[in-house]
Amino acid sequence: MNAAGSQRLQAALWWLGVAIAVIVAAERVRRLEWAAVAPSLPFLLTALGRSWVLAIVSIACGVIAAFPLALTRLYGPRGLRQLATGAIEAVRATPELMVIFWVYFTWPYLAGNQVTAWNAALGSLSVIAAAYLAEVIRAGISSVPAGQVEASIASGMSGLLTFRYIVLPQALRNMLPALLAQLVALFKTTSLVYAIGVMDFFRAVAVTKNAVFAPYALYLILGAGYFVSCFAIGRIVRWFDPRYQLLE
């Protein structure tokens, strides 16, 4: 047999193996406890929706806070700059779960009133999003070469015009890959609010599992729910990818 023939045989064997594995897996999946899980599906989907609300609201609040934080860390006067740096690094250097606990359990002491688990979840996730997104934004802005700023201000553009028309568009373009990674991480972080009793997707799956014994089916649903969500985030971010290529 010649080399090409042997390669074709190898490829055929490989695909045969993959096909068998898929069929076996599908058969195993089909035999899972779907009938027991089916009544809980509306409950699970509602909870997935709740996770999306948590992610969208906290990311929106996070972005709003992240821009001033990043700008202060980059351009702010000395005292403010150190304050912003300290706040960002404190959140980034501690476990997300700890931030959630801090907001939930210390807020009543500081403010004197109770905070609901839902509001504590939104608040703490926003704080986390703000800190991580501030760093993504800062890295994007820093990635714009100094020569770009020099060319702009040398032509008589003010600092503000330069930021708006030269720095920001290039920074946004450069920060897209890091932004995508961060948004996916933030979506997955929403599952931590499970610890303070918010009925997000993760907790809903855990609760269902305790009610009906169908762990494998439920864990598959859990994985699929997060996978599809994170995949969708990737698609959404890619819409913003401009067509042009950057040089230097």
Add this chain to the structure above:
Amino acid sequence: MAGGIIEFRNVHKWFGTLHVLDDVSLAVQAGQVVVVCGPSGSGKSTLLRCINRLERIDRGEIVVDGAPLDDQVRKITRLRAEIGMVFQRFNLYPHLSVLDNVMLAPLKVRGLARDKARAIAEDLLAKVGIPEKASAYPAQLSGGQQQRVAIARALAMGPKIMLFDEPTSALDPEMIQEVLEVMVGLAEGGMTMVVVTHEMGFARRVADRVVFMDAGRVVEEAAPEDFFTRARDPRTRSFLGKILSHVPGLPDAST
């Protein structure tokens, strides 16, 4: 010597402990072309960048267009609009088309109407010889074409002074000429130009004066014919010997 459009009066500047500008005094008259040369690290780029306050000075005074440079941001910004600058690495805006690169400052700083700015930009692109590239992006252009766009971009503001910071140093040899031709055209049109370059052929052809810098000091300042044939300072002669013997096709220092 007094009353130039650009005047340096006993200017000093330090980068840390490095004395990059050491008691520099210099005057450029309106319409003059001054070429600044010198070994790397001699302070020639810094000198240029002080004219539009991309660099601050530590002592002395610089007067541009009748007004001393100070730290008032608004005044400096207004002055920069009157001074065009061309960089070694072009520094075109990669996210904007060639036309938008040229139109941006006229639109945002001068507040020109779009069609007016567009007409100026198209006119200038024709002048630098690449009208057909108006809708291209910088990444699609050769180095020489990018630098010509950068010149058009600087000219779009209708500057009184043009600064060139080693405009051909990052170019492949075959593209140097096309950029120099544009610069010669500008010089012959009466533009005030300060050019940091080692293109001695260009200096010989259009410069009114050549300034040689070494270790932060102006060592020699002369008309081109004197500069190339009767340099007083041994450092100038040594420098000329090095760069002229290494660039084929340029006149020899001894001619």
